[in-house]
Amino acid sequence: MKDNTVILSGRGVTKVFGFGANKTVAVDHVDFTFRKGEIISIVGESGSGKTTLAKMLLGLVSPTEGEIYFDGELRDIRTHKKKREYWKNIQAIFQDPFSSYNIFRKVDAVLLDCIRMRGGGNLPYDEKLEMMKRACSFVNLKFEELTNKYPFELSGGQQQRLMIARIFLLSPKILLADEPTSMIDACSRATILDMLMGLRNDIGMTPIFITHDIGLAYYVSDTVYIMEHGRFVESGTADQVILNPKEAYTRRLLSDVPKLHEEWDLSTV
Numbered sequence: 283m284k285d286n287t288v289i290l291s292g293r294g295v296t297k298v299f300g301f302g303a304n305k306t307v308a309v310d311h312v313d314f315t316f317r318k319g320e321i322i323s324i325v326g327e328s329g330s331g332k333t334t335l336a337k338m339l340l341g342l343v344s345p346t347e348g349e350i351y352f353d354g355e356l357r358d359i360r361t362h363k364k365k366r367e368y369w370k371n372i373q374a375i376f377q378d379p380f381s382s383y384n385i386f387r388k389v390d391a392v393l394l395d396c397i398r399m400r401g402g403g404n405l406p407y408d409e410k411l412e413m414m415k416r417a418c419s420f421v422n423l424k425f426e427e428l429t430n431k432y433p434f435e436l437s438g439g440q441q442q443r444l445m446i447a448r449i450f451l452l453s454p455k456i457l458l459a460d461e462p463t464s465m466i467d468a469c470s471r472a473t474i475l476d477m478l479m480g481l482r483n484d485i486g487m488t489p490i491f492i493t494h495d496i497g498l499a500y501y502v503s504d505t506v507y508i509m510e511h512g513r514f515v516e517s518g519t520a521d522q523v524i525l526n527p528k529e530a531y532t533r534r535l536l537s538d539v540p541k542l543h544e545e546w547d548l549s550t551v
C-alpha cells in the first residue's frame with residue numbers, strides 16, 4: 283500500500299502568532315516527509331501546535347517561515363483557483379464536526395457539494411443520488427433518513443459519519459483527521475477508524491491522524507511524529523517511537539496510557 287512517492291513534505295515550517303510580548307511560536311521549524319499511503323500520526327499534548335500545523339498543511343493558515351511541497355513541487359496556493367484545486371487533494375475532518383458544515387445547508391446539499399467539487403456537477407440526478415446513497419451506506423448511514431435534515435439535527439456520531447461520507451465522495455489524496463474520534467464511544471471509534479483505513483485501501487488515500495492519544499497512534503500508524511512546544515522531538519516507525527521512546531516527553535505521554543495493547547485490542551469490540 284505504501285509506495286515511496288513523497289506526497290507531502292515540509293522544511294522549516296513555522297508559525298508565529300502575535301508580536302512582541304504576545305508572541306506565540308505555535309509551530310517551530312518542523313521538517314517532515316509523508317509518503318503516499320503511509321499512515322501518519324502526529325502526537326502531542328494540548329497546545330503543542332498540532333492543529334496549527336494541520337491548518338498550514340491545509341492552506342488555511344499561512345506559514346510564517348518554511349516551505350511545503352505537495353506531489354513533488356513547491357505548493358502554490360496563491361490564488362483562489364489554485365486553492366480550490368489543492369483542496370481536491372487534501373481534506374480534513376476536525377475535532378468538532380459541527381465546524382465543518384455550513385449549518386444552513388441540508389445533508390443532501392452538503393453531499394451534492396462534494397460531488398460538484400469532484401467535477402460531477404453535470405451528472406444526471408439519478409446518478410448523483412446513487413453516489414450519495416453509496417457514500418452513506420459506506421458509513422452505515424441511511425440516506426433516506428438524513429436527506430431532509432440539517433447537520434445540527436444529527437447526533438454527534440451521525441455527524442462524524444457524515445463527515446466520512448463526504449470524504450468518501452471527495453476521495454482526496456490526503457486526509458487530515460484532527461482528533462477524529464473524540465466525540466464517540468470506543469465501539470464506533472473502532473468503526474470509524476476502520477472506515478478511514480478502508481478509504482486508504484480503496485483509493486490510496488494518505489491519512490494523517492492528529493491526536494494526543496498515543497495509544498491510538500500506536501494502533502493505527504506506520505510513522506509517528508511526537509510534537510512538543512511546536513517542534514518534532516522524535517519520529518520514526520510506531521514500534522520505534524512507542525516501544526523504544528528516546529525522549530522523556532514521549533515516555534511521559536506513554537505513561538498516560540498504561541494498557542496500550544489491551545485498550546486497542548479490537549477483538550474485544
Ligand SMILES: Nc1ncnc2c1ncn2[C@@H]1O[C@H](COP(=O)(O)OP(=O)(O)OP(=O)(O)O)[C@@H](O)[C@H]1O
Pocket residue numbers: 299300306307308326327328329330331332333334335494
Ligand atoms: N489564531 C491564533 N492566534 C494566537 N495564538 C494561537 C492561534 N491558534 C493557536 N494559537 C496558539 O498556538 C499554540 C498551539 O495551538 P494549537 O491549537 O495548534 O495546539 P494543539 O496541539 O492543536 O492543542 P489541542 O490538543 O488542545 O487541540 C497554543 O499556544 C495556542 O494558544
Ligand SMILES: [Mg+2]
Pocket residue numbers: 332333334460
Ligand atoms: Mg488541536
